Amino acid sequence: MSSKPIKAPTMTDVARAAGVSPMTVSRAFKAGTNVHSETRRAIVAAADQLGYVMNSAAAGLSSQKTGFIAVTIPSINNANFADTVRGLTEGLRESRLQVLLAYTDYDVNEEEQLVRQLLARRPEAIMLTGGTHTEKCRYMLAHAGIPVIETWDDPVAPVDRVVGFSNAAAAAILVRHLASKGRRKIAFLGGDASRDTRGLDRRRGFIREMESLSLDPTRLVEAGTPPISMREGADALVRLMARWPDTEAVICVSDLAAFGALTECQRRGIPVPGQIAIAGFGAYEISEICVPPITTIDPHCRAIGQLTAKAVRCALGLEVPSKMPVRQLIEPALLLRASTGD
């Protein structure tokens, strides 16, 4: 069936079948146009009969409106980014804009390719996860002539608009909390340095805050290539305890790594939080439901998506008043759980 390339019907075909001009068909498919109800009915009938599906590439070319916004996320298998996309989709539902998704695999070079491909389809705006890009990528974005929204970060030199938070500050919150509970030998468990700039920012925030509290900031364990899996979190905990057996707390780059570390403690009979406290990042469901539940940071993923939607609407003039700060920062929340003795 698929092997016969029966050419898909065009608007002209529908027009002929309905006995009108192509322009009338075009209007019939667009809301808010003056087409006689009977004519419209005949056109819709003809279209259904032919199995007609509009060619939106042609429509976009002609009208210069493609009706979608592009979104890059690091991974399609991440509850945090999924929530952000959900918030974005919700916030755009009322408008005529769809979301076109692509994932970068936590790689800025992959991102550059992707951004090129996405911009080639002429989105009306683009949302990026993170504020670190290749030079070429920044240049393309800046010259695309559309609103660009960087999220999940607080970039020093934003391309355009920002909806995010400081990953470094979020890590610092955890450090301060653990220190306030009397834990002094605190480790950071994260991915290796080449990718996942948000994870790197968290590590940077960890180091800075440890220093400012006059604590040793060198207990850093590399768990592998981001995204860090639960297994990698577990393995890294083994290395951590081998090298620094007296560690009193570990801050993990994500809840998934934290959960992996927790399970390893369970397998080894290390009491949590008795001997070691564990904290994660992201407020994933697992951190709430596991036993014991894990202290974490909630970055308000969905709100990021919703605010991004608003930023897009403002930038495109779909919202009145169309004023809104170009840089929107969200305050992450600390969720205290049993894994840190709370």
Place this chain on the structure above:
Amino acid sequence: MSSKPIKAPTMTDVARAAGVSPMTVSRAFKAGTNVHSETRRAIVAAADQLGYVMNSAAAGLSSQKTGFIAVTIPSINNANFADTVRGLTEGLRESRLQVLLAYTDYDVNEEEQLVRQLLARRPEAIMLTGGTHTEKCRYMLAHAGIPVIETWDDPVAPVDRVVGFSNAAAAAILVRHLASKGRRKIAFLGGDASRDTRGLDRRRGFIREMESLSLDPTRLVEAGTPPISMREGADALVRLMARWPDTEAVICVSDLAAFGALTECQRRGIPVPGQIAIAGFGAYEISEICVPPITTIDPHCRAIGQLTAKAVRCALGLEVPSKMPVRQLIEPALLLRASTGD
């Protein structure tokens, strides 16, 4: 910056800047064409300088090749579908095809909308998750004139090609295994009936196999609207034990629900697998790493994606020999773990 709608440069702009005709620019960007190396260099330089990005809508219109395939998945936050997409992407890397992703939220009406929007962009093939669609959706797919691949299912009346497995048979495998271990009072924990047809198929397979073993197939707990969260799995376990306190095993529609149920047992001091055995579905990482690890079914997600890629290449004649069965069934694997006493 984004507020000034500086029109993006076109191929004609690049041509002018490089002192050649637009056609030469077009050729310069296409591999395997004869363009003098110096000319090409000048064109690329001009394009970079202008921040030129090709308009692939126009290119697709003209060449009748859009260079992408459409993919619908139920959710962007699911490791199983993510793995399938990854396998697909890998399998398509060598070809000129990109993947365009959209998610249905486990809703066939949403899927219909989505399929219409995707077909409107004229993909060269489309992959769907599941074999259940609205009538209109099937009609559109059948008339799109492109290869259609239904996955993650074994549909009775496929639209075109299939790469999948029987969800019912997979559930039956679990039933047989638990029965063979002497468990007779087995429950099924799944989502309510209106959505997620793959989950429904698993339940159907559970009931049929229980009946054929002369066991009571009526211990069915509804955990909420798919996708079932860990929390919903935990809550459902509470209801299950309230209603049928003597239950000896529970098969969950996914590993996430199974893990939720497991944590609830831990909170309530119910021994697993001592009092109750727990099995999941999907071979998610969590089922392997949690304590105790959970018995599950591995549907070979990535292989589904890879085979789909191959099916696409065959259907489009990119592969020699371009012969391949139209219906590819994969055998899910049973992974035995401690949660069922293995």
Place this chain on the structure above:
DNA sequence: TGTCTAAATGTTATCGATAACATGGTCAAT
């Protein structure tokens, strides 16, 4: 009745690229 307005529809040009064909050069073989 005549004039005006709005609704309903058609006509033409255009969006940005590429296919198909046309053209002018270079170089080797005859």
Place this chain on the structure above:
DNA sequence: ATTGACCATGTTATCGATAACATTTAGACA
């Protein structure tokens, strides 16, 4: 010198829709 093959490039028509303008018709109102 002639032929032909091939390379490099230009020209024209076209993909499928829509914007902008043109036209026709029906009804409202003076």
